Amino acid sequence: MKQSIIVSVDIVLFTLSQSTLKIVLLRRDQEPYAQQLALPGGYLHPAEDRDALAAAERVLREKTGIVSPYLEQLFTFSGGVRDPRGWSVSITYYALVHESLIAPSAGHRFELLAIDALPDLPFDHNRIVAHAVQRLRDKSSYSALPCHLLPPLFTLTELQQTYEHILGTTLDKSVFRRKLPDLDFLEAVPDAIRQGKHRPAQLYRLRPNKQLAIFDKTM
Structure with a gap:
């Protein structure tokens, strides 16, 4: 029996609030892990998305209402145990915005949490966040x-x-x-x-x- 592979994008959206580095998390509205906080993410739409970057831009906009001035591919996480629905691939990105853009609007409910005070997140999202934080710090030491x-x-x-x-x-x-x-x-x-x-x-x-x-x- 041929197994379908789940392909999605997940975004670590950073901002600085009250002098603390924080990320945006959304509460999932469906299983698996319904009502748990997770990174903004979604499936690729082959007929709509020209590439993974376009999918990440779309997902971020649809899930948070935010268009980030900076969005960069982070890493690809994959495997058969990261998602209870089956073998999956997540093409991850990280984005940065000023906190003035983090203003929940109708239909976009999310929470802003400090990177050192995160709960246990579903899938492998804690691992993704840790990877993104390290990339952000490393790259900030030698760039704008x-x-x-x-x-x-x-x-x-x-x-x-x-x-x-x-x-x-x-x-x-x-x-x-x-x-x-x-x-x-x-x-x-x-x-x-x-x-x-x-x-x-x-x-x-x-x-x-x-x-x-x-x-x-x-x-």
Whole structure:
């Protein structure tokens, strides 16, 4: 008897909320694991999806109402024991958004949980999350990836804090600031100043052609 293989996409959607790295989880509405929290995921639609990336974009949009500015393939998880329905393949992705986009709307109910306070998730979703967190931290140490967790305009202090929250370490301010001109992935926004408690702060944005700038040296 020929066995059908289940093929799906699952997305680890990261954001920073209250200075904590968190992910979006949805409560499943059907078996298996009905009513349990899980990653946003769904089947590939061969007649509709041009490729796995298109499927991930569609699933993320349909399940959360969110379109992420950054979505990257993570890994492929497969096997005969990860899904009680049978042998399955999950093409996984991770995405980053600013927390202002995480606003549940009608038909999109989800929860935002810190990565170090997750419950036991169904399938192998804890393993997928762990893999995504490691990829995010590794890649953030040598690229502009953390910028996608920020609003369109941000200060250099906010940028440094975002790197620190992801990497879990404190960066020397003077060293961080000295590196930025050489990295060339930011541009100052003319006449964009934020008034602060002490002195006004220049606002910056990620250059359009530098969505994932790679550094020669780690942060």
